[in-house]
Amino acid sequence: MTRMNIHSVKVACANCSMQQICMPSGLSSQELVSCDDMVATRRKVKRHSTLFRSGEKFTSLYAIRTGFFKTSVASEEGRDHVIGFQMAGEMIGLDGIVNDNHSCEAVALEDGEVCVMPFHRVEELSRKVRALQRHVHKLMSREIVREHGVMLMLGSMRAEERLAAFLLNLVHRLHARGFSHSELILRMTREEIGSYLGLKLETVSRTFSRFVADSIVAVQQRHIHILNQEALRHIVIQSGGLHPSLQ
Amino acid sequence: MTRMNIHSVKVACANCSMQQICMPSGLSSQELVSCDDMVATRRKVKRHSTLFRSGEKFTSLYAIRTGFFKTSVASEEGRDHVIGFQMAGEMIGLDGIVNDNHSCEAVALEDGEVCVMPFHRVEELSRKVRALQRHVHKLMSREIVREHGVMLMLGSMRAEERLAAFLLNLVHRLHARGFSHSELILRMTREEIGSYLGLKLETVSRTFSRFVADSIVAVQQRHIHILNQEALRHIVIQSGGLHPSLQ
DNA sequence: CGCCGCATTGACGTTCGTCAAGTCTAGTGG
């Protein structure tokens, strides 16, 4: 419910640690400076606050600097379905472009900070800076491909396979950001995991328990230790899952 | 298996009946002519031929002029999962942008014809023609939003709801192209429908039979007559589905 | 005409959802 406080800090993409994830590579330093113009402000977001809601006017894309988000689509009756979890270096808001309105909502699962990039500036700049145009197209295409993977998962995997794919995907993305390849802390509840995976929270919980019984992972609440990554991978592969291309 | 024959016809977007679906609106006639430059050739595609395969080098987007396609992602063992059905006026190939390789495959379900649009030309032109840039961004965003709807369906609907949503979506898109709002011919098998909906073909068949028993549709093989659209809509809505925004 | 692929239908099994009880943990206030 709470709206985040607008925090106006002047930005420098050139100094940003997320640069190599967030920005196109091979920019001249001059082009990098002009990319700064793309970012209007940074915005701090508190845990459980909403970055944008479904139906809200679309103006900007958001590049996550720090923190962890979920995006979800809401149906009429308040039921909502999680369609993705996003972490530092990833972009959210692309859904808003087509109708100038957001069709999903983004909620912070922990305190964080995003770069607010007004889309008209993105378009303006990407008409001039070719590498940026490329980058925007790739970002959107990547999101399309990621969703293909999710659709494959939802359409053809069983509970164990879904959870295994989910854990592998998460730890893979975290590892790419310098975290452990075997330990992670879940920022979301079992219910949110279930919503994402198309399962009920009880099934998620039971499946975790089965993994623990098989010594594949150790679970202490939201702290997950992956003991046998090979086994996890095997669970996904054996049924023909498209491996970690789930982004 | 069969590759389609390359059919080099010079193109005129200005005369194309798909123009208002496929192209941005509000182009000057000069801009429309320059859009022709975007289309290298048209290509006829025969039923069951593959437009592009997973892993294949990405060079072009394809705008469907006529015909009906399925796109699917393939897993290692040959199992594949249908992720969408595309008809005239829709664009396929966006998945290839991110890695310069296609990550899904497109197969024609009936004879048709596509406009081949080399992506480097699309990028070049959309740096000059602002309306085209807009249009490309909206196309990609629309695909993202469509997939959100599919994920919602796969993640939270039961078989009846999925099939109802599927039929409503199909007939809605066909109607927008001048076809009946109550009759349609399915170009795909029950198995392909099932793959798309995350169901087995037997379940699709049984669900059709139930709809017939309830006088909601009449089914004769692939010929579908929707007798009670309201009932179909009600099946989807009651469970909180995001209605026909499934594109 | 006969074959082959597609579709339908039935019987049965598995997986997951539902309902309900109970446990654990973090955060709050006395």
Next chain:
DNA sequence: CCACTAGACTTGACGAACGTCAATGCGGCG
């Protein structure tokens, strides 16, 4: 500092929905 509480998580028993296997029907094409 500890007791208390609310929310999150776990676990069990049961049932519903869907998958699996198998037999049969139908229609189009050679």
